Amino acid sequence: MKISNKEYEKFSKQIILKKFGIMGQKKIIASKILVLGMGGLGCPLSIYLASLGVGTIGIVDNDKIELSNLNRQIIFDTSDIGKYKVDIAKKKINKINKKSKIVPFKIRLNKNNIEKIIGKFDIICDSTDNFQTRLLINDYCLKQKKILISAAVSGFNGQLFKFDFKKKTPCFRCFMPDIPDRNQNCDTEGVTPTITGVIGTLQANEVLNSILRLKSNLEKKMMIFNSIKMDFRKVHLSINKKCTNKC
Numbered sequence: 001m002k003i004s005n006k007e008y009e010k011f012s013k014q015i016i017l018k019k020f021g022i023m024g025q026k027k028i029i030a031s032k033i034l035v036l037g038m039g040g041l042g043c044p045l046s047i048y049l050a051s052l053g054v055g056t057i058g059i060v061d062n063d064k065i066e067l068s069n070l071n072r073q074i075i076f077d078t079s080d081i082g083k084y085k086v087d088i089a090k091k092k093i094n095k096i097n098k099k100s101k102i103v104p105f106k107i108r109l110n111k112n113n114i115e116k117i118i119g120k121f122d123i124i125c126d127s128t129d130n131f132q133t134r135l136l137i138n139d140y141c142l143k144q145k146k147i148l149i150s151a152a153v154s155g156f157n158g159q160l161f162k163f164d165f166k167k168k169t170p171c172f173r174c175f176m177p178d179i180p181d182r183n184q185n186c187d188t189e190g191v192t193p194t195i196t197g198v199i200g201t202l203q204a205n206e207v208l209n210s211i212l213r214l215k216s217n218l219e220k221k222m223m224i225f226n227s228i229k230m231d232f233r234k235v236h237l238s239i240n241k242k243c244t245n246k247c
């Protein structure tokens, strides 16, 4: 793979970093990242992936843009209301990096289509807003030994997880065995817009660490951020012997 002079200039401030270099940039260009959910998390996440130079970005969402999305879904504006999120996101992401191949899936993920959607991607980013989909993604990524970077937000709180299922690790179901009775999401609980920006950006950061194989301290842990107290903390995740995935 050759990096053109223009690309070299575009990415020069990251290529100059020893931990990136030309080899790192080539890895980024060769990577295939899937973003599940183009909401408050998926927007900053996909913007950063394109800005970094990720070569293939899959985006999955079957929703249309609504007025109430615009306080946090920063890729969209008022002229986009009523249009499909993946259509608009594809156009805008390509404006940031026209060399990123954007693969849109205007579909709601379920157990029948998950293999077709996730199969070809190296790193899977869960930016969805409900536990049912979250557990479905977890179980599939574990079975297929994918890297799963999972983010969630509610109220003033955000959480980030990384599961490298090529290794022995607890899974999301070890932490959350079943769908909780109160299935919280932004529609019912509300969310502060900036927390989606912080956590979506951290999710992109962890994708970058994974592509470049820079070891973060996130494995087997959950990172929690509260946007009022401005506290980051990490909680250790253990393998749950009762996990139905037999972790």
Ligand SMILES: [Zn+2]
Residues within 6 Å of the ligand: 170, 171, 172, 173, 174, 175, 240, 243, 244, 245, 246, 247
């Ligand atoms: Zn498990």
